[in-house]
Amino acid sequence: MKRVLILEDSLIVSKLLANLLRAKGFEVRECTTVSEAQNDLSNVDLAILDYSLPDGTGLEIAEELKRRRPDVPMFLLTARGSSIPRDVARKAGIKEYMEKPVEPEMLLKTVERYCAIDADT
Amino acid sequence: MCPFSPFVPFVLTVCVFLLIWWYWKTGRLLSIIKRSRDRFKALVDLSPYGVALTSKTGQIVSANRALADLLGRDVRSLVGASMPQLLGLDSKQIEHGYANLSPGEILKLPGLHLTGSDGKVYHLRPCLFFHETHPDLLFWHIQDQTTYFELEKRFEELVESVPVGLFWADLNGTIRAVNPEFKEMFASVDTPSNLEELLSNKLWKQVKKSIVSKDHVFKTQIEVKDGNRTRYLKVELKICHHGASNYLAGILKDETVEQELQQELKAAYDKAEAASRAKSIFLSQMSHEFRTPLNVIMGMATLLEDKITDGQALELVSDLKKASEHLTSLIGDILDLAKIESGRLTLDEHPFDLKDLMENLSDVLGVQARLKDLDFRLDFPEDIHRFFKGDPVRIRQIIFNLAGNAIKLTQKGWVEIALSCRDAEGDNKKCLEIRVTDTGPGIPEDVLPELFKPFVQAEDGRRAGGTGLGLSIARELTELMGGSINVKSKVGEGTTFTVQIVLEAVDECFVPETRQNSKVALRPGTAIVADDVQMNRKILKAFLEKKGWKILEASDGVEVLEILDQESKIDVVFMDVSMPRMDGVEAARRIRQNERWKDIPIIAVTAHAMAEDRERFLSAGMDGYVSKPVKPDLLFEEMAHVLSERVLGKEEAGNVSILEPKASKPVSRSEKNKVQKRQDSKDSPVDYEALVATCQGMEELANELLKALVGECPKWIEEAERAVASLNPKEIRKICHLIRGSASTIHAHELNSAAEALGKAAREGKSELYPVHLNALKEAGQRLQAWISAKICLPDAIDTLEDITQEASKQKDVTLQA
Numbered sequence: 021m022k023r024v025l026i027l028e029d030s031l032i033v034s035k036l037l038a039n040l041l042r043a044k045g046f047e048v049r050e051c052t053t054v055s056e057a058q059n060d061l062s063n064v065d066l067a068i069l070d071y072s073l074p075d076g077t078g079l080e081i082a083e084e085l086k087r088r089r090p091d092v093p094m095f096l097l098t099a100r101g102s103s104i105p106r107d108v109a110r111k112a113g114i115k116e117y118m119e120k121p122v123e124p125e126m127l128l129k130t131v132e133r134y135c136a137i138d139a140d141t
Numbered sequence: 142m143c144p145f146s147p148f149v150p151f152v153l154t155v156c157v158f159l160l161i162w163w164y165w166k167t168g169r170l171l172s173i174i175k176r177s178r179d180r181f182k183a184l185v186d187l188s189p190y191g192v193a194l195t196s197k198t199g200q201i202v203s204a205n206r207a208l209a210d211l212l213g214r215d216v217r218s219l220v221g222a223s224m225p226q227l228l229g230l231d232s233k234q235i236e237h238g239y240a241n242l243s244p245g246e247i248l249k250l251p252g253l254h255l256t257g258s259d260g261k262v263y264h265l266r267p268c269l270f271f272h273e274t275h276p277d278l279l280f281w282h283i284q285d286q287t288t289y290f291e292l293e294k295r296f297e298e299l300v301e302s303v304p305v306g307l308f309w310a311d312l313n314g315t316i317r318a319v320n321p322e323f324k325e326m327f328a329s330v331d332t333p334s335n336l337e338e339l340l341s342n343k344l345w346k347q348v349k350k351s352i353v354s355k356d357h358v359f360k361t362q363i364e365v366k367d368g369n370r371t372r373y374l375k376v377e378l379k380i381c382h383h384g385a386s387n388y389l390a391g392i393l394k395d396e397t398v399e400q401e402l403q404q405e406l407k408a409a410y411d412k413a414e415a416a417s418r419a420k421s422i423f424l425s426q427m428s429h430e431f432r433t434p435l436n437v438i439m440g441m442a443t444l445l446e447d448k449i450t451d452g453q454a455l456e457l458v459s460d461l462k463k464a465s466e467h468l469t470s471l472i473g474d475i476l477d478l479a480k481i482e483s484g485r486l487t488l489d490e491h492p493f494d495l496k497d498l499m500e501n502l503s504d505v506l507g508v509q510a511r512l513k514d515l516d517f518r519l520d521f522p523e524d525i526h527r528f529f530k531g532d533p534v535r536i537r538q539i540i541f542n543l544a545g546n547a548i549k550l551t552q553k554g555w556v557e558i559a560l561s562c563r564d565a566e567g568d569n570k571k572c573l574e575i576r577v578t579d580t581g582p583g584i585p586e587d588v589l590p591e592l593f594k595p596f597v598q599a600e601d602g603r604r605a606g607g608t609g610l611g612l613s614i615a616r617e618l619t620e621l622m623g624g625s626i627n628v629k630s631k632v633g634e635g636t637t638f639t640v641q642i643v644l645e646a647v648d649e650c651f652v653p654e655t656r657q658n659s660k661v662a663l664r665p666g667t668a669i670v671a672d673d674v675q676m677n678r679k680i681l682k683a684f685l686e687k688k689g690w691k692i693l694e695a696s697d698g699v700e701v702l703e704i705l706d707q708e709s710k711i712d713v714v715f716m717d718v719s720m721p722r723m724d725g726v727e728a729a730r731r732i733r734q735n736e737r738w739k740d741i742p743i744i745a746v747t748a749h750a751m752a753e754d755r756e757r758f759l760s761a762g763m764d765g766y767v768s769k770p771v772k773p774d775l776l777f778e779e780m781a782h783v784l785s786e787r788v789l790g791k792e793e794a795g796n797v798s799i800l801e802p803k804a805s806k807p808v809s810r811s812e813k814n815k816v817q818k819r820q821d822s823k824d825s826p827v828d829y830e831a832l833v834a835t836c837q838g839m840e841e842l843a844n845e846l847l848k849a850l851v852g853e854c855p856k857w858i859e860e861a862e863r864a865v866a867s868l869n870p871k872e873i874r875k876i877c878h879l880i881r882g883s884a885s886t887i888h889a890h891e892l893n894s895a896a897e898a899l900g901k902a903a904r905e906g907k908s909e910l911y912p913v914h915l916n917a918l919k920e921a922g923q924r925l926q927a928w929i930s931a932k933i934c935l936p937d938a939i940d941t942l943e944d945i946t947q948e949a950s951k952q953k954d955v956t957l958q959a
Contacts, residue, residue: 031849032883036835039842045452072878099878106507115511121885124835125447132455 022135023047027057027078028070028097033120037068040124041131057081064092066134068127069114071098079112086113093134097122191265191283199224199232199279208283211265213258224281228253228267235269244273252286264290306374306393310336314345317388326374326393329367336389339363340376352380352389362396373400421485424476429719431472432748433674436770438465440680443773447687469770474610477538478595481617488621492647493533495573496521499560502537502544506556509548516555517548525562526571529644535618536642539626540575542611543638547579554580554635565643575640583632592628615640665689666712671701671728672746673720677769681715681746684773689830698723702731705738713784716763718747718754726761733762742783746771826925828888829932835888846887847929853883854892854922861899861918865911873903873911880918895921 024046028034031052038048049064051057054076067085069078082094095116096109109117116130185192191208195201204219212219212227225232230250238248249268257263266284300307306323310316314336324332333339336348340363348359358379365372378391442462449455480486503519510517540558547556556579565572584592593616595609619626624642665688672678673696682692693708695701697720705711714732716725723731725745732738745758745766758766765783767776827847836842857880864872877900884893899914 030879030883030886031853032846033886035849036842036846036886039839039845040837043837043839044450072875099882110511110516115514120882124837128837129446132452132459 022065023049023063024131025049025051025057025061025064025067025069027051027054027067027073027081029053029073030070033070033097033122036124037122037127040128044128044132046131054078054080058084061085061088064089066131067092067094068131069094069096071096079109079114082109082112082114095127095130189285191267191281191285193219193224193281193283195224195279195281197236197277197279199226199235201227202278208281211255211257211263211283211285228255228265228283230267242271244271244276246270252290261287263287305395308378308391308393310378310389310391312387312389314389323393326372326395327365330365336378348378352378355380355382370397372397417483417485420483421480424479424483424485428472428476429748432469432769433677435465435469435472436680436748437676439469439770439772440677440683444680444683465770471610474614477614478610478617481614481621486621488532488535490530490532492528492530494527495525495529495560496527498533498537499540499558502540503558506541506544506548506558509545510556513548513552515548515551515553518555518557520557520559522561525560526646528647529571529573530647531622531642531644535622539615539618539640540577542615543577543640546611547577547581547636547638551579551581551635556580567643567645569646570643571646572641572643576637577640578635578637580635583634583636584628584630585632589628589630593626665691667691667693667708667710669693669695669701669704669711669714671695671697671715671720671725672717673697674717677717677746681771681776684771684776687834688777689834697721698725698728698731701728705732705741711741713742713744713780715744715746718745718758725763726757729758729761729763744779744783826889826891826921826928827932828890831888835886843887844933847933850883850887850889851926851929854926858919858922861915865899865915868908868911870903870906870908874900877903889925892918892921892925 022045024041026034026037026041026048028037028050029052034050034052038050041048049060052073054073058081061081061084064085067081069081071078078096082096085092085094090113093115094113095118096114097118097120099120106117115134118127118130185205188205189207191205191211193201193204193208201219201222201224204216206216209216209219214222219227223232224230225235230253235250238250242248247268247270249266252264252266255263255265263285264287266286267281268284269279269281271279300320303320304322306326307320308316308323309318316333316335316339319332327333337345340348340361344361344363351357351359356379358377360375360377363374363376365374373396375394375396376391377394378389381388381390439462442458442465445458446455446462449458477486499519499521503517507517544556544558556577559576559578561574561576562571563574564570593612595613616626619640619642622642624640626638626640628636628638630636665685668685668690670678670681670685670692671694672681675696678694678696682694685692693704693711695704698716699722701714701716702723705714716728718725720728725747729743729745732741732743742765743763745763746769747754747758747766748769755766765779767779829843832843832846833840836846857876860876861873861880864876877896880896881893881900884890884896895914895918899911899918902908902910902914
């Protein structure tokens with residue numbers, strides 16, 4: 021079905037989101053660093069990217085992904101009160117901007133919505 | 142010789158002198174007489190009046206030229222003619238007439254008509270008299286009163302035939318003369334003889350007062366009964382001068398027809414007004430009727446979404462929701478449009494923050510634009526005045542309709558809203574111009590004039606799912622505000638809508654508190670849900686229970702009061718407005734009257750969404766309202782607003798977000814929740830209930846996460862110690878951030894808040910607090926690990942990533958099979 025990439029340095033968060041998505045029938049790949057994610061960006065249909073990572077920011081991957089696969093929707097997870105301007109994120113190609121802690125239901129619904137849109141076009 | 146002979150020449154001379162003197166005297170006398178005679182002759186001859194001398198029987202002795210001209214005869218030929226005959230008079234009449242005449246008395250004969258030699262008809266007034274010096278002669282004067290007679294005749298005809306009543310009265314009010322029409326108007330009653338009778342005592346007094354001024358025309362209306370009809374007569378009168386005397390002249394005009402027409406008009410107007418009101422009530426009722434089942438559909442669909450895991454079924458439900466959302470907007474739009482058209486939509490004008498409105502709007506529109514990969518820009522220049530007086534809800538609606546349309550119809554490029562402001566006529570008035578531009582397909586020229594009509598849409602519009610009423614409503618609202626809206630478009634390039642409205646700029650200090658940002662979540666408690674329709678209760682209950690609330694149901698106002706009486710700690714009451722026995726408004730009033738409950742938050746849940754209704758709720762003591770169909774996010778937003786206001790008072794509500802979701806910060810009263818289910822969760826380091834909920838009910842997953850936490854926690858503590866030891870605020874903040882990210886996700890609120898405290902100290906540079914907070918963090922970590930171990934009877938710690946993910950994939954197989 022759909023292949024989702026989760027780039028998140030918190031094990032707990034990554035585990036939670038991955039499991040929830042898998043329960044909905046998605047294929048999930050988890051990475052915890054930017055370099056890990058860099059290696060395989062080809063088989064991705066949707067990307068959920070944490071902003072602050074040990075070796076960089078999620079936006080780097082976002083830009084890379086946007087270049088290679090512009091049709092792939094990307095979400096950015098940031099800490100609450102983070103000051104990453106939305107237009108910077110948007111320029112990098114981010115479609116959804118979510119603050120942590122992420123409400124799982126909301127994330128799932130958003131992911132599904134993007135898949136639905138994808139199905140339409 | 143004669144003795145007299147010497148005197149003879151002397152006597153002769155004297156005689157001669159006497160003769161000459163006498164002759165001369167006589168001559169003089171004669172000339173005087175002659176002159177006198179000539180004078181009178183001239184007088185008589187040149188007089189325009191016909192003058193004649195006749196015998197007692199009327200035989201003309203002499204006549205003047207005027208008479209001769211009048212009669213068309215030669216002067217000389219008149220001598221001897223019979224005057225009575227010439228004038229066509231009865232000689233007997235004359236004889237009788239002057240027989241009794243005394244000298245000097247003038248006998249006036251009635252006017253007579255004579256056809257002159259020129260064929261014209263003359264009107265003559267003869268009069269005669271005699272003088273004592275000439276008792277056998279009659280002196281005649283004949284006046285030519287033709288012109289006068291003509292005028293009089295014409296005047297009389299006018300007075301007779303004119304279709305208004307005319308009257309003359311003296312200054313005492315006595316009516317001296319009336320024309321036939323006047324009499325006609327009083328056909329069935331007595332013709333009034335004086336103005337007091339005509340007008341009424343009061344009016345006559347007024348006339349007397351005002352009539353002094355020469356040019357003043359006194360106007361009034363009187364009623365006269367005519368059988369079983371009433372005649373309405375307009376009266377106008379003024380003072381007139383005639384020589385030395387003054388009198389009053391006036392007219393009476395029958396305005397019965399006009400009056401009746403006016404009455405009919407008023408009746409028709411009242412009828413139309415009543416019809417309009419009935420329509421409005423109908424609309425309001427329809428609104429209610431439509432929204433109630435829609436509420437059910439929407440609510441059920443939302444609840445269904447949570448229960449379904451199958452992807453295809455989810456899509457179906459999503460379509461169901463979309464369709465009912467569309468229906469809701471459509472109903473809203475139709476009702477708005479109907480309200481505007483029947484003139485029943487009123488603007489709710491008050492001071493508002495334009496910048497806030499635009500930013501809020503931009504957030505929403507931005508999301509929509511991003512979904513289609515469009516750029517969305519808001520151009521709000523810094524120098525624009527920020528606060529205005531107007532109806533922000535409707536202004537927002539206008540802009541939203543235009544921009545929303547733009548986004549819907551544009552496939553690539555951008556949508557921009559640009560604002561500009563310039564001075565306008567009037568105190569503090571500014572002309573606000575809002576331009577919505579898009580790079581969409583553009584609108585063909587032939588469609589442009591029809592664009593603002595309801596349901597006119599280009600193909601794309603329909604496909605994009607609009608209601609077709611957005612532009613109509615935008616235009617009607619703009620015009621209601623006295624503004625203008627127009628459109629420019631080029632096919633293939635894009636479209637620009639320009640809205641111009643004049644608003645009053647106001648000072649900042651008059652703007653009321655703006656809403657707290659709705660990103661806060663609520664601490665659950667106990668609520669009463671009151672609605673006579675079980676379905677509606679069920680929906681609201683489900684929404685609230687999902688967030689951890691305990692719900693008590695009531696089906697009318699009486700039951701609400703009963704529950705309040707029995708239960709001690711109710712946090713909020715949700716009240717439907719229309720319920721049997723006792724409705725929501727009445728119940729709210731009763732609640733407020735009771736000392737015990739006067740602070741309880743009450744939120745109206747209603748299908749009545751009109752502004753007047755809102756006023757009604759608020760004045761009955763309700764704190765907020767949500768309209769049906771109920772959307773969960775709006776519901777919680779309203780709850781957050783109402784509950785924060787109630788507990789802290791209005792000023793603080795704007796500043797403090799006391800409703801912190803999972804942290805156990807310094808608590809305020811509102812955080813003392815009474816959810817029984819959560820009694821145990823509250824005291825433990827992890828809110829287990831919430832965690833399981835987050836895991837969508839998968840307890841195994843929750844446990845897995847807790848196990849992983851046990852593995853990670855020591856590493857975090859170590860990292861934190863290192864950072865504190867190095868006194869590097871950036872490092873401290875980094876690790877705290879990491880801890881918080883994970884802890885908050887799995888509802889380990891104790892750990893979360895400990896990390897927050899340390900991070901805050903680092904942010905504020907308060908290094909003296911580091912040790913204290915670090916210790917708290919360590920303790921929290923230890924407590925957490927102990928609790929988790931106890932909770933899930935931990936086997937030997939799983940501390941490798943692979944193991945954890947393997948567990949997770951096993952998880953997947955399990956759920957898929959299920």
